[in-house]
Amino acid sequence: MAASLILTAGVLGSTALVAAAPSADAATACPSGAVCIRETNGTILSKNIFYSYGYHNLSNVTGNRVVVNSQTGGAGFKVCLNYGGTNCSSVTRATGDYAPYNFTPINSIVLVA
Structure with missing residues (x-):
């Protein structure tokens, strides 16, 4: 994440104000309303962004991954050992x-209201 930077510099008696606003890197930000799974390098692939309630079977998602919950209204998620959203946390x-x-060992993720 980029941090805000405000730099005030005096230039020959005048003051210049330079501001860089924080911007979310689209490859690493989970959109509002979604649940995302980050790759091991921190990026989020479009196939691992989930918006709809219910189960989503996973393909080629292995190793340690961070889940990001950006859903609104208290919605949640479960990770499941089986396809079809069964045997879940x-x-x-x-x-x-x-x-x-x-x-x-995880083969699906379920989004719940």
Whole structure:
């Protein structure tokens, strides 16, 4: 994430104000209303951005990955060992980044209202 930078410099008795606004890098930001799975390098592939409630089967998602919950209204997610959204964890509702899950045995993710 880029941090805001405000630099004030005196130039021959005058003051210049330069501001760089923070910008979310589209490759690493999870859009509002979605649940995302980050790649090991921190990027988020479009195939790993989920908006609709229900289960989503995963393909080629292995190793330790961070899940980001950017859903609104208290919506949550579950990670599941089986395809089809079965054999799942309990619902997680807080927004933000979660500690990495080992996705090697995980085959689906479920978005819940």
